[in-house]
Amino acid sequence: MTKTTTRDTILIGVFLLLSIVLWNIPTPFDDRIDDTADQYKGAVLSVDNSQLQRHSLVTVGVQILDVKMLEGAHKGEIFTVTNPLMGRLDIDKAFSVGDTALLVVTHTPEGKIDTIVPQDHYRIGLELGLLCLFALLLILFGGKTGAKALLSFIFTGLVLWKILIPSLLLGVDPIWLALAIVAILTGTIIFLVAGLSRMGTVAFLGAMLGITSSCILAIWATSAFKLHGAVMPFAETLLYAGYAHLNITQIYVAAIFVAASGAVMDLAMDVAASLQEVVDTYPSISRREALLSGLRVGRAVVGTMTTTLLLAYSGGYVTLLMAFMAQGIPVINMFNMLYVAAEVVKTLVGSFGLVLVAPFTASIGAILFTQKRKSAQPQKQLSTVLQNP
Incomplete structure (x- = not known):
């Protein structure tokens, strides 16, 4: 086993252990969960819509459902429950025969069933299925690197849920907290994929400069x-x-660079990996030539990454823009509105970090990759590489 393989194995073991610890540690808000309520899967056997009234696009009233409990102590039993519809499309859920519902069951102090609420359609099984399919494809395609990427994916989700969200609710400074969390996640993701190597160090430093x-x-x-x-x-x-004590404006600021951090570290890794490949192929390359090569690579990648960020963000508020256009609101009024301006700032600030991360990473890589170079090799082909990266 080589030294690099040993370091990778230790690193994987450390983050696997940290993921297990995060999974098992409670948050300060776990005690607020109602311990008198249980969640079970139930099948909708019949639906009575006679008490519903439809007004244009919205429906109000109460659905009467017969549901069969599919798990728990009352598995197989049939109950009649109500499903109120408030006329709000974003929160109402209408059931049909054959649907599967997530039933929230509360109990009396004596242990008998008190209420049964059909909380929503049951989606946990599909979510777990998609997650397993994603993990399988990632491992099949990426092999060991894919497995490390999956570990970083799981670790990232646990850090966000177990550390970032509870800390924000406790009133920890959002900006400094988010910077620390992003630094931890950036280091985890980059070093798990690239290993504890010079390339990982270059990508990490470049990404953090861009995020900052x-x-x-x-x-x-x-x-x-x-x-x-x-x-x-x-x-x-x-x-x-x-939670009126929370500074939601600082939380908004933190959300901006947290959302952009994934694309930033992706670009940093692209530039670092490409630059290392050039230096490894031509060990006699000068620091200036390495810098120029890294900048060329970064320039090519930035062109697509900024557009990717625009598409990713715009997908979240496309209906907002549709509503403004449908009402005939002038473009200048539209982009001057609070909600649209907030999305514009989010997109441009994230893109700003993307543009800067390429020169940052190229500069750091030119310094670190060209240190302790091997004996010079012929450079007659180097100009061709620099002209056609």
């Missing part, structure tokens, strides 16, 4: 554009739920 730049710009833009965190979904709901 996005953070600084996001702080300025939020103030200059007079934006606040209420533009985020459920922000007001959170404030009215007893």
Whole structure:
């Protein structure tokens, strides 16, 4: 076993252990979960819609459902439950015969069933199936690298749920917290994929410089554009739920560079890997030539990555733009509105970090990759490589 393989194995073991620990540690908010309620899967056997009233696009009233419990102590038993529809398309759920529902069952102190609420359609099985299919394809295609990428995916999800979200609710400074979380995740993802190598170090440093730049710009833009965190979904709901002490504007700032961090580290890894390949192929390359080569690679990748970021963000607010266009709102009015301006800032600030991460990574790589070079090799083909990266 080589030294590199040993380091990779140790690194995988460490993050696997950390993932197990994160999975098992409780959050400070776990005690708020109602321990008198249980969740079970149930099959909808019959539906009575006689008490529903339809008004244009919305439906109000109550559905009467017969559901069969598919698990738990009452498995096989049939219950009649109600499903109120409030006329809100974003939260209402209408059931049909043959659907599977997630049933929230509460009990009396004596242990008998008190209420049964059909919370929503049961989607957990499909979600787990998609996750398993994703993991299988990732491992089949990527092999050991795919397995490490899957581990970093799981670790990232656990860090966000077990550390970032509870810490924000506890009032920890959102910007510094998010920077620390992003640094941990960036290091985890990059070093798991690239190993504890010079390439991983270059990619990590380049990515963090790009993310820090996005953070600084996001702080300025939020103030200059007079934006606040209420533009985020459920922000007001959170404030009215007893968390009025939270600085939702700083949470919005943190969300901007956290959302862009994945694309930033991806670009940093692309530039670092390409630059190392050039230096390994031509060990006699000068620092200046290595820098120029890295910049050329970065220039080619940035052109597509910024558009990727635009498409990723725009997909989240396409209905908002459709509504404004349908109402005939002028473009200048549209882009001057709070919600649209907030999305514009999110997109441009993330793209700003992407543009900067390429020169940052190329500069760091030119310094680190050209240190302790091997004996010079002929360079007559080098000009061709630099002209046609």
